[in-house]
Amino acid sequence: MFGDEYDGSTQLYPGIPPGRYLVREKMFAIGDDFWVTTEDGEKVYLVDGKALTLHDRLELKDSAGTVLATVKKKIVSIHHSMKVQDATGETVATVRKKMFTPLHEAFTVELAVGVELTVRGDMFHHEYGISGPNGPVAQITRKWLRVRDTYGIDIAPGWDHALIIAIAVCVDRLSDDED
Numbered sequence: 001m002f003g004d005e006y007d008g009s010t011q012l013y014p015g016i017p018p019g020r021y022l023v024r025e026k027m028f029a030i031g032d033d034f035w036v037t038t039e040d041g042e043k044v045y046l047v048d049g050k051a052l053t054l055h056d057r058l059e060l061k062d063s064a065g066t067v068l069a070t071v072k073k074k075i076v077s078i079h080h081s082m083k084v085q086d087a088t089g090e091t092v093a094t095v096r097k098k099m100f101t102p103l104h105e106a107f108t109v110e111l112a113v114g115v116e117l118t119v120r121g122d123m124f125h126h127e128y129g130i131s132g133p134n135g136p137v138a139q140i141t142r143k144w145l146r147v148r149d150t151y152g153i154d155i156a157p158g159w160d161h162a163l164i165i166a167i168a169v170c171v172d173r174l175s176d177d178e179d
Helices: 161-177
Strands: 019-024 033-037 043-051 055-062 067-074 081-086 091-097 105-111 116-122 127-132 135-141 150-155
Touching (some): 127 161, 150 161
Antiparallel strands (some): 067 081, 116 127
């Protein structure tokens, strides 16, 4: 699902179409479960919150219940970072909060395939973008939504949807840590 190679193009996984998903706001509390849906309300991904003592952990599952990714953060860690692991337990992305950024929050995402993504914008109001070395990867926004307490994730073609949603989960959790 997350691939092993990157050819340096804008698309990490050519052939994957763009995607648009709806996510409920403030749903990333430890132990909470929620669905990520399409604009038509189709349940696509379940984010299954796991309440643990030493780790903040969430699983991203497909609609059949298959675990696609696990998002983990050590609660006792002094570093503001989370890891995304694939179904085999391999780390495919590490999301780190930048400590000193003016005006808006910023994060870096290191993908295991050797690509670095940048996340910039207003995380509190869910108005931010994820960009790669050659352009936009995803846009997180409320601007095109009329549903209360919901925001959208627009994913560019060629990017793994589950991976980008898992990264958005990390950004939301790490942003909430500071509130």
